[in-house]
Every structure is written in structure tokens, then in C-alpha cells.
Amino acid sequence: MYKKEVLYLYYIKEYQEYEAMLYFIRPTGQKLTLRAKGFFKDESKNIHRFKISNFIKTEYFSSPLNDYGLLKTGEQILFDYKQKASHLNFINIINQLLIFTEGDLNKQFYNTIYYLFNNFDVGILNWNLNLVYLLTQILIAKDVYIELKKCVICNRNSQIASFSFEEGGLICKNDLNKNIKLMSSDLIKKIIPLFKIKNVKKINSITLSFSEEKILLSLYANYFNDVLGYQINFHW
Incomplete structure (x- = not known):
């Protein structure tokens, strides 16, 4: 089934030759794994579109037969803030939490990350x-x-x-x-x-x-x- 969602990418793992497994959290808080064919090939466009610690408008195909879907393409969402070391450290903690936590989370977790990205430079x-x-x-x-x-x-x-x-x-x-x-x-x-x-x-x-x-x-x-x-x- 074809889907299009804004996903948060927190981990990438090498899979088979030139392939990768990309790990996301969905707006519902559910975790999602997508197989990216040809991800590490020189001519790959997705390797530039899908960077860890980003929200990405992602197009993919889900399958009830596998525990992962198939990545199609995507477009990174840009947030208006000046990236600082403190931002990176905080985001790294978020990614570690997602990696260490088994199973799905909830929409409040996703919404909080999105809110933080939108307000990093607000100062409050x-x-x-x-x-x-x-x-x-x-x-x-x-x-x-x-x-x-x-x-x-x-x-x-x-x-x-x-x-x-x-x-x-x-x-x-x-x-x-x-x-x-x-x-x-x-x-x-x-x-x-x-x-x-x-x-x-x-x-x-x-x-x-x-x-x-x-x-x-x-x-x-x-x-x-x-x-x-x-x-x-x-x-x-």
C-alpha cells in the first residue's frame, strides 16, 4: 500500500549490498522500518534526502507480509534555526531513546520532537x-x-x-x-x-x-x- 507521511528518521543501518534499513517514528508514534534499495550507490538521490535527525516527507510502500516497508522517495523538511552543539547533543539523546526503546511509542512523543524542532531558537x-x-x-x-x-x-x-x-x-x-x-x-x-x-x-x-x-x-x-x-x- 502506497503511503505519504512526515516521518522522523533516527537511525540508518547497512543491509545488503548498496541497501539500507531506515528507522523512523510516525506521527502516530509507531515505529517504521523501510528498506532502501540502492541507497549507497553513487547515483543514489535518497542518500542525500534521508539524513538522520530530520523530519522528511516520505513516500513508501507498506506490506502486511513483511515487518518493513519499501522506501520510494522523500523531501527533507527545513526548520528555521541556527544549529548549535547543544541542539545536536539534545537530538542525539532523542535518537538514543528511540533506539533503546523497544516497540512503538505515542503521538505525544512525535509531537514533542516536532515542536522542539520548530522552537529551538525561540528562547523560551x-x-x-x-x-x-x-x-x-x-x-x-x-x-x-x-x-x-x-x-x-x-x-x-x-x-x-x-x-x-x-x-x-x-x-x-x-x-x-x-x-x-x-x-x-x-x-x-x-x-x-x-x-x-x-x-x-x-x-x-x-x-x-x-x-x-x-x-x-x-x-x-x-x-x-x-x-x-x-x-x-x-x-x-
């Missing part, structure tokens, strides 16, 4: 906040249950004092221990919307102090690296 983006939002979308897409209404240990809905991924959500004052530290109520109130808000523009209305950013990023990085085994450097 909190990149750490958007990174933890992307990480949150991975947890949501993978159906990781997080308790956001009461203490996940004792079911108490008052005196909420911390948050723990390892335990699975909010923690009350009585269940704090050496591994679960006291957290400010303001930061807890900012964590909860990350799991509920589906509009990335609203996420960027959340204000984090420098110390809150540091705590939040460390919380996510430790869980993804130490528990889920991602082994990604989340700092740039």
Missing part, C-alpha cells in the same frame, strides 16, 4: 523539562503504572512527601526511608502534570528552578539507566 524552551516529558511519554507508551493520587505504599492520600519510580509513584511522609528522600510539595505538583498533559505547549508553561531541574533530571536518569538499562548520558 526548558530543554530539561522537555526531555523529562519525552521520558514520561515512554513510560506511558509502555504502560508503566505510576500512582499519582495517593501513597503507592500505604494508600494514604494525605501528607504526600515524595515521588519514587522504583516504588511506582507518590510516597507519603510515613513511608520515607534512606532511599526515598523528602521532596518539596511544589516539585511534586510539577511532576504530576507530566503524566496528564497531552499538549506539549502546556508542558512548556511549567516553570522549574535550577535545583528542581537537577532533582527531576536525576530522578528520571537514574530510573532509565539503573533500572531500565538505557545507559544514556542525559546531561549536555
Whole structure:
């Protein structure tokens, strides 16, 4: 079946002679693999059209008989921003997340990447906040249950004092221990919307102090690296 979509390309792998497998995320959040015949030939046009870390208007054929489709052609979407080392580092983290995460994600993940590309030079983006939002979308897409209404240990809905991924959500004052530290109520109130808000523009209305950013990023990085085994450097 012939299709035309704006896809984000995050990985390219050599396949058979002159061929390549291209790995994308679709607007739905589903991952897509396309076989590109003749991709590495000298006369290939697609090798110039399809560069990693780009959104591309892609024409392809899908097949119910294979776990990959067949690439036809495409046109790269250009965004109006001056590329900086910090942009490249952030995009590299996004690509690593897509590579490490097995299976499909969701449309919020795709929409957030697209929003970031459109707003890299706006100057109002909190990149750490958007990174933890992307990480949150991975947890949501993978159906990781997080308790956001009461203490996940004792079911108490008052005196909420911390948050723990390892335990699975909010923690009350009585269940704090050496591994679960006291957290400010303001930061807890900012964590909860990350799991509920589906509009990335609203996420960027959340204000984090420098110390809150540091705590939040460390919380996510430790869980993804130490528990889920991602082994990604989340700092740039």
C-alpha cells in the first residue's frame, strides 16, 4: 500500500549490498522500518534526502507480509534555526531513546520532537523539562503504572512527601526511608502534570528552578539507566 507521511528518521543501518534499513517514528508514534534499495550507490538521490535527525516527507510502500516497508522517495523538511552543539547533543539523546526503546511509542512523543524542532531558537524552551516529558511519554507508551493520587505504599492520600519510580509513584511522609528522600510539595505538583498533559505547549508553561531541574533530571536518569538499562548520558 502506497503511503505519504512526515516521518522522523533516527537511525540508518547497512543491509545488503548498496541497501539500507531506515528507522523512523510516525506521527502516530509507531515505529517504521523501510528498506532502501540502492541507497549507497553513487547515483543514489535518497542518500542525500534521508539524513538522520530530520523530519522528511516520505513516500513508501507498506506490506502486511513483511515487518518493513519499501522506501520510494522523500523531501527533507527545513526548520528555521541556527544549529548549535547543544541542539545536536539534545537530538542525539532523542535518537538514543528511540533506539533503546523497544516497540512503538505515542503521538505525544512525535509531537514533542516536532515542536522542539520548530522552537529551538525561540528562547523560551526548558530543554530539561522537555526531555523529562519525552521520558514520561515512554513510560506511558509502555504502560508503566505510576500512582499519582495517593501513597503507592500505604494508600494514604494525605501528607504526600515524595515521588519514587522504583516504588511506582507518590510516597507519603510515613513511608520515607534512606532511599526515598523528602521532596518539596511544589516539585511534586510539577511532576504530576507530566503524566496528564497531552499538549506539549502546556508542558512548556511549567516553570522549574535550577535545583528542581537537577532533582527531576536525576530522578528520571537514574530510573532509565539503573533500572531500565538505557545507559544514556542525559546531561549536555
